[in-house]
Amino acid sequence: NAGVTQTPKFQVLKTGQSMTLQCAQDMNHNSMYWYRQDPGMGLRLIYYSASEGTTDKGEVPNGYNVSRLNKREFSLRLESAAPSQTSVYFCASSLLREWQFFGPGTRLTVL
Amino acid sequence: DAKTTQPNSMESNEEEPVHLPCNHSTISGTDYIHWYRQLPSQGPEYVIHGLTSNVNNRMASLAIAEDRKSSTLILHRATLRDAAVYYCILRARNSGAGSYQLTFGKGTKLSVIP
Numbered sequence: 589n590a591g592v593t594q595t596p597k598f599q600v601l602k603t604g605q606s607m608t609l610q611c612a613q614d615m616n617h618n619s620m621y622w623y624r625q626d627p628g629m630g631l632r633l634i635y636y637s638a639s640e641g642t643t644d645k646g647e648v649p650n651g652y653n654v655s656r657l658n659k660r661e662f663s664l665r666l667e668s669a670a671p672s673q674t675s676v677y678f679c680a681s682s683l684l685r686e687w688q689f690f691g692p693g694t695r696l697t698v699l
Numbered sequence: 700d701a702k703t704t705q706p707n708s709m710e711s712n713e714e715e716p717v718h719l720p721c722n723h724s725t726i727s728g729t730d731y732i733h734w735y736r737q738l739p740s741q742g743p744e745y746v747i748h749g750l751t752s753n754v755n756n757r758m759a760s761l762a763i764a765e766d767r768k769s770s771t772l773i774l775h776r777a778t779l780r781d782a783a784v785y786y787c788i789l790r791a792r793n794s795g796a797g798s799y800q801l802t803f804g805k806g807t808k809l810s811v812i813p
Binding site: 592619621623628629630631632633636638646647678680682685687688689690691692693 | 733740741742743744745748786790799800801802803804805806
């Protein structure tokens, strides 16, 4: 099992560009999550999907959209990237409200 | 939301036990205590969780105070691979939206000295 995979690993964008971060899990988990981590800080929840077909805002949703494509995949879209969105983005999944498994992260820089 | 307080950093010698404290004085009766750790340049990793009783697994032990206002993560023999940031997190037990969310603080950075 690959667990939680994220693509790309690194990305550099210019202000105003758009991009989609991809996340997939092969553990048959119901719930999936997107977090961001700024330097020296803990993770903050952007959006989550408790189950296939549902998505909800987390602590810092502004500037992001998500799509729960199917049970395996949960994508995060930045429509118009801003320097404040420079961060490391982590995807996670869990079996309903059980503990979460995290991916390796995507390091995003917005110039 | 109930919050946790952890020391910013701790040091331990290799192969010695480590006790990582966490205060959560405003914990509610329905909150689980979760611990995660984050190794350098990696995503967080689940370590252990508990509600009222002490818990053991292959990675660590979790000691929960009788009044549940504090807990301690115990690594029985620290290795260099245990150097990481350790997060103590309260998670709602109920079925509402909050039960899905993990709120990460800054955690405790554990350094292991060879």
